[in-house]
Amino acid sequence: MNNVNIPTKAAYHHGNLKQALMSAAMKELATEGLEAFSLRGVARRAGVSAPAVYRHFADKDALLVAVATQCAERLAVAMVEAVKAAPPEPLEQFRATGIATVRFAVAHPEHYRVICMPGVLDAIPEPLRAKQSAFVESQRQAIIAAQARGEIADLPLDDLMLAASSLVSGMAHAIIEGRLGKVDDARATELAISVTGVLGLGLIPRTEEIHDPYRNVTVKTKRR
Secondary structure (H helix, E strand, C coil): CCCCCCCCHHHHHHCCHHHHHHHHHHHHHHHHHHHHCCHHHHHHHHCCCHHHHHCCCCCHHHHHHHHHHHHHHHHHHHHHHHHHHCCCCHHHHHHHHHHHHHHHHHHCHHHHHHHHCCCHHHHCCHHHHHHHHHHHHHHHHHHHHHHHCCCCCCCCHHHHHHHHHHHHHHHHHHHHCCCCCCCCHHHHHHHHHHHHHHHHHCCCCECCEEEECCCCEEEECECC
């Protein structure tokens, strides 16, 4: 028996075949990988004939572009909204992107898995890629300025960015792979706030107390 959860043809009478194909493509990518990704596999997974796919996508590259674009756009919207709602301090704005990423992974695990696949983001159209680069660069410049003001430790910027992305990516994957048990949005937010807070504070004992605006608590880090 096929256990792929193939939708019935009746589901497509309302004009949602294009989105159904994109959803099937995300599952196909997660299962088969980018190199083995094919329109035939997507059609089989969606429960339609191969010609039905061509009515919406000229070839597998066009389908890949559509999937990659949707995934990237949805994550970008989540991150921009999170930054707007975050406290104005550069560290908290940077932290907000990490929290938003974890929450996005929990809400849209298939989208997140696709984004993380090597080579998929290369399919994103150049205008969207430029917007993403501009967003990342704005964060880098904000951190550089904050470092110059003494608000963020004077660590190599690339090391700082890599540490943050690794922490967030690791947590997101741990959650969607079930290694942390059942995690809903509230719990994902709580976990992301905690781990990004640890990153922000660092591990070296300090002599001051630092206020965490996300949890609205003062963290005591006084040396014994």
